[in-house]
Amino acid sequence: MSETLDLAARTGLGTARTEGGPFRGLPIRLAATLRRTGLYLALPLVLIAIWQGLFEAGLIRPILLPPPTKVAQAFVALTLSGDLFRHLGISLLRVLEGFAIAAGIGLVLGVGIGLSRQLDRATDLTIQLLKPIPPIAWIPLAILWFGIGEGGKIYIIFLGAVFPILVNTIDGIRQTDHRHVELARILEVSRARFIAQVVLPGALPAIMTGLRVGLMVAWMCVVAAELIAASSGIGYLIMDARQLAQTDQVLVGMITIGAMGKLLDILLKEIERRLITWKTVYSGL
Amino acid sequence: MVAATARIEDLRIGPLSKTYRLSASSVLALKDVSLDIAGGSFVSIIGSSGCGKSTLLRIIAGLEPSDGGPVRLGGRTIERPGLDRGFVFQEHRLLPWLTVAANIAFGLKGLPKDEIRDRIEAHLKLVGLEGFANAYPAQLSGGMAQRVAIARALVNKPEVLLLDEPFGALDALTRIQMQQEILRIWDVEQTTMILVTHDIDEAIFLGDEVIVMSARPGTIKKRLSVNLPRPRDRTSADFLAFRREIYREFFTEAEAPFAYVI
Numbered sequence: 263m264s265e266t267l268d269l270a271a272r273t274g275l276g277t278a279r280t281e282g283g284p285f286r287g288l289p290i291r292l293a294a295t296l297r298r299t300g301l302y303l304a305l306p307l308v309l310i311a312i313w314q315g316l317f318e319a320g321l322i323r324p325i326l327l328p329p330p331t332k333v334a335q336a337f338v339a340l341t342l343s344g345d346l347f348r349h350l351g352i353s354l355l356r357v358l359e360g361f362a363i364a365a366g367i368g369l370v371l372g373v374g375i376g377l378s379r380q381l382d383r384a385t386d387l388t389i390q391l392l393k394p395i396p397p398i399a400w401i402p403l404a405i406l407w408f409g410i411g412e413g414g415k416i417y418i419i420f421l422g423a424v425f426p427i428l429v430n431t432i433d434g435i436r437q438t439d440h441r442h443v444e445l446a447r448i449l450e451v452s453r454a455r456f457i458a459q460v461v462l463p464g465a466l467p468a469i470m471t472g473l474r475v476g477l478m479v480a481w482m483c484v485v486a487a488e489l490i491a492a493s494s495g496i497g498y499l500i501m502d503a504r505q506l507a508q509t510d511q512v513l514v515g516m517i518t519i520g521a522m523g524k525l526l527d528i529l530l531k532e533i534e535r536r537l538i539t540w541k542t543v544y545s546g547l
Numbered sequence: 548m549v550a551a552t553a554r555i556e557d558l559r560i561g562p563l564s565k566t567y568r569l570s571a572s573s574v575l576a577l578k579d580v581s582l583d584i585a586g587g588s589f590v591s592i593i594g595s596s597g598c599g600k601s602t603l604l605r606i607i608a609g610l611e612p613s614d615g616g617p618v619r620l621g622g623r624t625i626e627r628p629g630l631d632r633g634f635v636f637q638e639h640r641l642l643p644w645l646t647v648a649a650n651i652a653f654g655l656k657g658l659p660k661d662e663i664r665d666r667i668e669a670h671l672k673l674v675g676l677e678g679f680a681n682a683y684p685a686q687l688s689g690g691m692a693q694r695v696a697i698a699r700a701l702v703n704k705p706e707v708l709l710l711d712e713p714f715g716a717l718d719a720l721t722r723i724q725m726q727q728e729i730l731r732i733w734d735v736e737q738t739t740m741i742l743v744t745h746d747i748d749e750a751i752f753l754g755d756e757v758i759v760m761s762a763r764p765g766t767i768k769k770r771l772s773v774n775l776p777r778p779r780d781r782t783s784a785d786f787l788a789f790r791r792e793i794y795r796e797f798f799t800e801a802e803a804p805f806a807y808v809i
């Protein structure tokens with residue numbers, strides 16, 4: 263009895279010492295978390311430090327590249343005036359609209375083409391010819407068709423996002439494991455169940471990749487469209503600041519675009535992680 | 548009365564041949580194979596790699612057409628896969644995104660919900676995996692996954708269960724355990740069992756009959772009736788005599804192992 267207690271006390275596992283376990287573990291886990299976070303943030307922090315250092319040493323002209331401190335000031339000013347988040351919100355809404363249309367059409371068409379050899383044959387050449395045209399090259403036509411209203415920008419976003427979604431969906435379906443196809447044959451599984459329980463779950467990782475790439479392209483397209491033809495949105499903010507030679511505001515806009523893109527990717531990765539629980543991902547050495 | 552046993556029909560295979568045609572050449576995988584298998588019996592097929600064992604099983608399953616020879620189950624001619632024949636592959640082939648229960652139910656159709664639940668439960672019990680209904684394949688060991696695959700193949704109550712090296716990927720101890728399991732399942736389900744293996748002991752331990760195949764082209768070389776009472780003792784003199792006889796079909800006396808003289 264006393265021996266058991268002794269052992270429990272030493273290992274911190276006894277009931278009398280429940281608070282001992284977590285408290286003992288915490289500093290170690292905290293240190294590991296800090297180390298990982300440090301590794302994650304080190305490179306951007308170093309780059310910012312070099313950037314500031316170059317300015318302090320008088321090696322760059324502020325009009326061409328204002329220092330981080332000045333960009334931060336502009337960020338605070340744009341945030342306080344509400345301009346930054348108003349333009350960001352407008353861009354984001356455009357992206358979501360264009361992306362939603364692209365996802366709807368890309369997924370439905372992709373599943374259809376992936377499942378039907380006839381449909382694949384009938385659409386392949388068209389898709390292959392349209393795919394290499396950069397969405398930006400559509401902007402002149404979009405302006406003619408839609409003016410500088412919302413329609414044109416949503417159209418450009420749609421064009422940018424739809425192909426990655428479509429192509430990845432088709433690819434994912436084509437990669438259905440032939441051993442699972444054989445299994446479905448052996449068990450005389452109905453076509454509907456085969457699609458729902460074999461084809462679509464198997465294609466889901468590729469579909470999620472398509473959606474992530476599509477969303478990134480959509481985000482890049484909205485900025486491009488706004489740079490050329492818009493009176494609002496984060497791309498317009500950048501263009502407007504450039505005309506007034508406010509380089510610090512240009513940089514605020516650019517950094518906001520990067521941060522927003524990262525946030526959107528985190529969001530989709532999280533959705534993917536929740537949907538695809540069966541796959542163990544190789545995370546590097 | 549004993550409707551379950553009366554239902555199991557004999558399997559009459561061939562004579563059939565099978566040629567695989569490739570673009571440049573063709574492979575004669577099976578040549579003039581004839582095989583009658585009594586309903587409800589347990590047949591082991593053994594042969595060296597590439598002798599056409601899987602091909603024969605796939606033809607019986609209806610996954611692969613023969614060059615023309617017939618396969619009959621009772622009065623029916625087999626041309627395509629059907630639920631009267633179950634198949635257990637060498638790898639478990641579970642769908643990783645479905646739970647164990649959903650994997651077992653994958654081939655069930657047209658049944659009311661509670662009947663499906665009952666069948667899943669009964670078959671989980673049959674393969675000794677009660678309590679694992681909601682587990683995912685990634686959470687199972689190799690032996691457990693193969694048990695689920697066996698349950699999935701049996702849940703449609705096939706007359707014939709085709710097993711293509713089902714325990715080939717398992718370690719020796721798990722394999723012996725699974726061999727005992729499959730005999731117990733056979734006892735309960737009364738299906739005809741056709742099991743392909745590379746393992747001489749496994750073939751003798753399980754089969755009413757051992758069929759030895761030879762390669763290039765694949766033919767049936769020998770049929771041995773294993774008239775030993777069950778449960779069989781792998782170390783008994785009779786068992787070792789069968790072992791020696793089959794061994795001789797593959798290797799010369801000089802290469803015979805010392806294991807069976809122990």
Ligand SMILES: Nc1ncnc2c1ncn2[C@@H]1O[C@H](COP(=O)(O)OP(=O)(O)OP(=O)(O)O)[C@@H](O)[C@H]1O
Nearest residue numbers: 567568569574576595596597598599600601602603
């Ligand atoms: N799909 C195929 N196309 C062409 N040739 C094939 C095909 N499947 C099998 N073969 C050939 O047919 C022969 C028999 O193959 P099979 O898979 O039936 O052998 P096996 O006895 O099951 O071998 P193992 O014990 O290694 O599994 C082999 O020579 C193989 O190369």
Ligand SMILES: [Mg+2]
Nearest residue numbers: 600601602711
């Ligand atoms: Mg084989």
